[in-house]
Amino acid sequence: MKKVIVLGANGQLGKTIKDYSPSEVIKFHFFSRNDLDIVNKNSLKAIFKDSGFKYCINCAAYTDVEGAETNTEDAFLINAEGAKNIAEVCNTYHVKLIHISTDYVFDGKKNKPYTVTDQTNPINQYGKSKLQGELFIQEQLKPHYIIRTSWLYSLHGKNFLKTIINKIEDDASLNITTEQEGTPTSCIDLADFIIHLIDKDSIPYGIYNFSANGNTTWYGFAKEVAKNYNSKKTDSIKPSGVFKTLAKRPKYSVFDxxxxxxxxxxxNTWQKSVENIVKAYKG
Ligand SMILES: NC(=O)C1=CN([C@@H]2O[C@H](COP(=O)(O)OP(=O)(O)OC[C@H]3O[C@@H](n4cnc5c(N)ncnc54)[C@H](OP(=O)(O)O)[C@@H]3O)[C@@H](O)[C@H]2O)C=CC1
Ligand SMILES: Cc1cn([C@H]2C[C@H](O)[C@@H](COP(=O)(O)OP(=O)(O)O[C@H]3O[C@@H](C)C(=O)[C@@H](O)[C@H]3O)O2)c(=O)[nH]c1=O
Known part of the structure; x- marks a missing residue:
């Protein structure tokens, strides 16, 4: 049995990994923010010491993109310093790290899919803090996987797919931006990839992109959710050129x-995964 610690276990990705376990070959140990704060290095050390963990999956993060513009210090404390703390304890106690990063490390000026070697240049504070986290990990720890993913959704927590379903339920009319092109990604698909890395235990370290296949806009994503949830409501979703936000977002963030x-x-294609999750949502 491989012992695996999951940090930030009460977030949507952490909870999706929990749905996956138990596994016959992996023994997961889940730690929410209340159980273990990644900003507190001594607490991390106390849990990692003599633990026998083989892998650490870091799902803990400050993910409020709008909030990060004003609470920038918190975003950096969690996404950059927190990631550094984890890398340091992983290094000390010989634990391999699987860390989750984001498409928002890019400026979105490209018009073809981003590869893992493309130049980063985040345009908002969340993206900057996540990039700093990546850099700290690369400096501190050799056995690491940095998985860049995008537009995550799941049955858990707060995410765009659930926002759209709730608005449809409320009979609200929605204006959704067509200004960003990217790929919605199901936490279930991402969890399966993470578990694959651990199962194989021999995949070269480094950066990996992970999203569904294909691309769309947030408007296209919302339409697809409506089509699967209640096809009579697709007309309530309208394309919008501008949706005013505090944070800038990359115009294009499709992955190679x-x-x-x-x-x-x-x-999977993003449409297939949306179909699967909406089906699960409806029970
Ligand atoms: N959501 C998305 O669309 C995308 C997310 N990502 C990345 O994927 C990863 C998982 O994201 P997701 O599951 O959506 O995020 P969530 O916001 O759902 O979960 C993040 C979790 O981290 C916890 N957390 C925050 N601060 C700390 C801390 N100091 N110590 C321990 N735990 C902490 C939060 O706890 P609490 O709620 O109590 O604050 C929350 O449970 C993150 O690294 C994120 O940056 C990448 C691309 C897209
Ligand atoms: C609710 C709403 C949002 N929007 C726009 C705002 C934004 O540009 C886009 C998506 O809104 P959100 O606030 O859900 O998305 P955002 O917070 O930008 O999502 C990002 O989260 C972080 C954590 C990531 O790492 C990214 O990959 C990405 O998933 O849709 C509308 O146009 N109309 C609406 O009614």
Whole structure:
């Protein structure tokens, strides 16, 4: 049995990994923010020391993109210093780290899919704090996987897919931006990839992109959710050129998945994964 610690276990990705366990070969140990604050290095050390953990999955993060523009210090404390603390304890106690990062490390000026070697240049504070976290990990720890993912959704917590379903339920009319192109990603698909890395235990370290296949806009994503949830309500979703926000967001953040698919398998299309999750939501 491989012992695996999951940090930030009460977030949507952490909870999705919990849905996956128990596994016959992996013994997960879940720690929410209340159980273990990644900003507190001494608490991390106390839990990691003599633990026998083989892998650490870091799902803990400050994910409020708008909030990070004003609470910038908190975003950096968690996404950068927190990641550094984890990398340091992983290094001390010989634990391999699987860390989750974001498409928002890019400025979105490209018009073809981002590879893992493309130049980063975040344009908002959340993206800057996540990039700093990546850099700290690369400096501190060799055995690491940094998985860049995008537009996560699941049955848990707060996410765009659930926001759209709730608005449809409230009979609200929605204006959704067509200004960003990217790829919605199901936490279930991402959890499966993370578990694949641990199962194989021999995949080269480094950065991997992970999203569904294909691309759309937030408007296209919302339409697809409505189509699957209640096709009579698709007309309530309208395209909008501008949706005013505090944080800038990359106009284009589609990933090149070729490196990932070489060590994994062909990934679902985003439409297929949306269909699956809406089906699960409806029970
Ligand atoms: N959501 C998305 O669309 C995307 C997310 N990502 C990345 O994926 C990862 C998982 O995101 P997701 O599950 O959506 O995020 P969530 O916001 O759902 O979960 C993050 C979790 O981290 C916890 N947390 C915050 N601060 C600390 C801390 N100091 N110590 C321990 N735990 C802490 C939060 O606890 P609490 O709620 O109590 O504050 C929360 O439970 C993150 O690294 C995120 O940056 C990447 C691309 C897209
Ligand atoms: C609710 C709403 C949002 N929008 C826009 C705002 C924004 O540009 C886009 C998505 O809104 P959100 O606030 O859900 O998305 P945002 O917080 O930008 O989501 C990001 O989260 C972080 C954590 C990531 O790492 C990214 O990959 C990405 O998923 O849709 C509308 O146009 N209309 C609406 O009614």
């Amino acid at each position: 998945l070729s490196k990932t698919e070489r060590i994994y398998k062909e990934i």
